[in-house]
Amino acid sequence: MAPALLTGDVQFNEITGASTLAEVMSAVDYQVQAGQISHMRPLATGFSPLDDVLNGGLRPGDMLVVGGPSGVGKTIFAMQMARNAVVQDPTAQVMYICYEHDRAHLMLRLLCMESAAMGRDDNALTLRKLSNLMLDSNGSGASGLVSQLSSHPRHGPVIQSISRYADRFQLVKASGAMTTLDQIRLWARRLVALGPQTLMIVDYLQKVPVDVTPSLQEIEVTTYLAQGLKELAMSAGTRLLVIAAADRTGLQSKRLHLHDMRGSSAIQYEADIGLVLNNKYNIVSREHIVYNPTLAEAMRNWVVMSVEKNRSGRNGIDMEFQLSAANFHFDPRGDYVRDRLIDDRITLQ
DSSP: OOOOOTTTTOOOOOOOOOOHHHHHHHHHHHHTTOOOOOOGSSBBSOBBBBBTTTSSSBOOOOOOEEETTTTSSSSHHHHHHHHHHHHHHHHHHEEESSSSSEEEEEHHHHHHHHHTTTGGGGGSSSSHHHHHHHHHHOOSSOOOOOHHHSTTTTTTTHHHHHHHHGGGGGEEETTTTTOOHHHHHHHHHHHTOOOOEEEEEEEEEGGGGOOOOOOOOOOHHHHHHHHHHHHHHHHHOOOEEEEOOHHHHHHSSSSSSSSGBHHHHHHHHHOSSEEEEEHHHHHBBBBHHHHHHHHOOOOOOOEEEEEEEEEEESSEEEEEEEEEGTTTOOSEEEEOOOOOOOOOOOOOO
16 A cells, blocks of 8 residues: 655645756756755754764655664654754754654653753753652742743753744644644645754654554555655655654564564665664673673663664664763764674774
């Protein structure tokens, strides 16, 4: 079952059809001369050295698929990448479509993340600290959560920072029963109307509902969704980050790969970039754990990001980033993995 092609009223980027190479060269030359190049610029992820591997970031039409085991930090990475986009580019517009959490919870995560990004260390916000602030007010009507944080000498700068991009960061509570691919297409149309530097996140792929007959297998449903989302990214000229869930066999593996995602064949073909997250402690070679237990324990706070597919450059690259789970924040300054991983080789750059 293949997704229907976008009709004329939905296809709002480059019109499909043939052009000679000379015509394309002339059109691009004209756009560059006229300064109409904003739609050609990559949108950085804000993670180093990931942006170097991706040759600058995501380009219009790109679909980045992020996979990994449950609880490894996929949503944190996606939220932080969205946050980085609107912080780094004052013209960027972001939409986070979430089938797992409501908008208020996502906002609280962003507060914690922003606090950690500002280098608050032990003073960074956590869900517990935010809950205590809300409980302390006890509905007295004196001030709300944002007002309390704004007037707080330590947390006031967090609100100031978020306020700079709050109008360009849309949070969408999606329904696994009603928020279909057609609805996502409608939201995409509204988003790209706001400017050329856009990013959409779908969290997560397998929760998007599809009206199917009982005879269809899960792989066919995933194929329909993966093809439809890639077509959407291309036709809208937006960048798309899609979180994918692992299949049952993959969840039993020590190290997950892109081929372990549910409906993996379609995901592998349609993705422009395939990024898989694994906790470093779980996938590092046992020699590092046996001979240095202290270092091994510290590895639990590190996540290995493996670029398993990359149409913009190199693949087969393993990077590592430190995760502060309580603050929903990755240290964006990572490095290439230099320890031996299971079923792998040492990566030296």
